[in-house]
Amino acid sequence: MAEAAQGEPIDHVVFREPFKVAPSFEEWDTPQSYQDNAGGATLPAKVRVWRVQATGSAYGGVISRSFGFLDSPDAEILAPGYNTEKENGAVGVGRHGNVLQWGFSAPPSKMTGPGQRFFLNCICYIDRFDGKGPLVLKEVPDRTEALRVARLVGQIDNPEFATRSFDRDLYKAYKDDREGLVRFLSENLELVYWDKAFFVDEDLRSLGLSSNREVATLEKLIGLLAEGKEVAAVRRALKRYTTENLRAAEQWQQWLEASKGSLFFSDAGGYKFRVVPPGYLE
Amino acid sequence: MRRNPFLLPVFSAALVVLSGGDAIAGFRGGPAQDEGGSSGKIDLRILYVGRPGSAREGDFTSFLKEHFAAVGTADLLKFRPADAKGYDVTLLDYDPNDEQAPLPKLRSPYVAATLTLGMLGARLGDSLKLKTGFS
Numbered sequence: 001m002a003e004a005a006q007g008e009p010i011d012h013v014v015f016r017e018p019f020k021v022a023p024s025f026e027e028w029d030t031p032q033s034y035q036d037n038a039g040g041a042t043l044p045a046k047v048r049v050w051r052v053q054a055t056g057s058a059y060g061g062v063i064s065r066s067f068g069f070l071d072s073p074d075a076e077i078l079a080p081g082y083n084t085e086k087e088n089g090a091v092g093v094g095r096h097g098n099v100l101q102w103g104f105s106a107p108p109s110k111m112t113g114p115g116q117r118f119f120l121n122c123i124c125y126i127d128r129f130d131g132k133g134p135l136v137l138k139e140v141p142d143r144t145e146a147l148r149v150a151r152l153v154g155q156i157d158n159p160e161f162a163t164r165s166f167d168r169d170l171y172k173a174y175k176d177d178r179e180g181l182v183r184f185l186s187e188n189l190e191l192v193y194w195d196k197a198f199f200v201d202e203d204l205r206s207l208g209l210s211s212n213r214e215v216a217t218l219e220k221l222i223g224l225l226a227e228g229k230e231v232a233a234v235r236r237a238l239k240r241y242t243t244e245n246l247r248a249a250e251q252w253q254q255w256l257e258a259s260k261g262s263l264f265f266s267d268a269g270g271y272k273f274r275v276v277p278p279g280y281l282e
Numbered sequence: 283m284r285r286n287p288f289l290l291p292v293f294s295a296a297l298v299v300l301s302g303g304d305a306i307a308g309f310r311g312g313p314a315q316d317e318g319g320s321s322g323k324i325d326l327r328i329l330y331v332g333r334p335g336s337a338r339e340g341d342f343t344s345f346l347k348e349h350f351a352a353v354g355t356a357d358l359l360k361f362r363p364a365d366a367k368g369y370d371v372t373l374l375d376y377d378p379n380d381e382q383a384p385l386p387k388l389r390s391p392y393v394a395a396t397l398t399l400g401m402l403g404a405r406l407g408d409s410l411k412l413k414t415g416f417s
Contacts, residue, residue: 018300019356024372061378061400062400062401062403062404062416063416064404064407064413064414064416065416065417068413069413075413091413091414094413094414095414096407096412096413096414097393097395097412098392098393098395098396099392099396099397099398099406099410099412099414100396100397100398101365101397101398101399101403101404101407101412101414102397102398102399102400102403103404104399104400105378105400105401106378107338107341107342107345108341108342108345108346109341109345116345120324120349122397123326123328123350123371123373123415124324126395126396126397127326127370127371127395128395129395130371130393130394130395131393131394131395133391133392133393134413136413137410137411137412138411138412138413138415138417139411151401162315171394181347236297256294281371
């Protein structure tokens, strides 16, 4: 990461309290690494940045990957970091649960005024999360990783790279057709999940369902169970995407009624629906 | 009661510029009274954990002491979570470019308010399976 955060600060208390950060903006060239990632072709030639520190070095710290970062309500991207090696939007300053990662490298004497104010505000902000550990841990890659991996098939000099990354049937179907694999995964991204390899959920496809992370899918599955239809596929899907071990349709109905308003789905946390505990977001 | 971090709070108090003003009263990190009876520092106790005696430690602690009611220090190589008792926020830091710094033993569940810095922070994030890690 370079010495700058990228983009306009989000509308967030960490840019206002207790100090108004008030960054000064510059326009820097859009890195090639951004253009090499999905969506990169549509980026403008310049991106807006603001310096967090000023040591004169090209190295300004470390970033975290943004993929899957926001798929649980216990995590926030506070400031993307301008970088020349990874994706647009990679995380320079972010929070997961009770831990706020300040990716920048310099001590306060080398921070800019806005950088110092932002740093102080981050310290004050993370205090709010004392005792509030993460709701999920980062266990597995998020579904967009399937696309990045697919684009590398045939380019990595390791015969096991593809066979270990994808379900055996999926790999067989597109063994010599990287573009076809990428296209298939793109078209079915909402059905991708990870279970020691990437799969496209054939159970949900056979049931005519288009997403594994919508609450409507749970409603449909439980409805099918109540009607006694496609029971085996439904049970597999409910087991795959929840942490519950229920049996009867009525039990699932009750669980869904009680949980519906608090459910979230996290790829990184294991491709499961989970319930936000009462009071956690207060 | 802690604020909901996912709401956008509306404050009627004036905002502060670093160079001069007092922190917003009513905010948990509001003005503190120091021994001399004057206010102005944020009412939080901060523990900086890094390399004792290093220039970097001095840089951080002198800055933090300007702004927070209390600042303590500890050695990252010996740090245990119990060392942070009595502090509101713990900063975990080391040499920003050192990929070999030993990681403190933070047994799960680790739930104390913590700000991690730089390379150490990303490596800690990976070890704790947090999204703030490298991968």
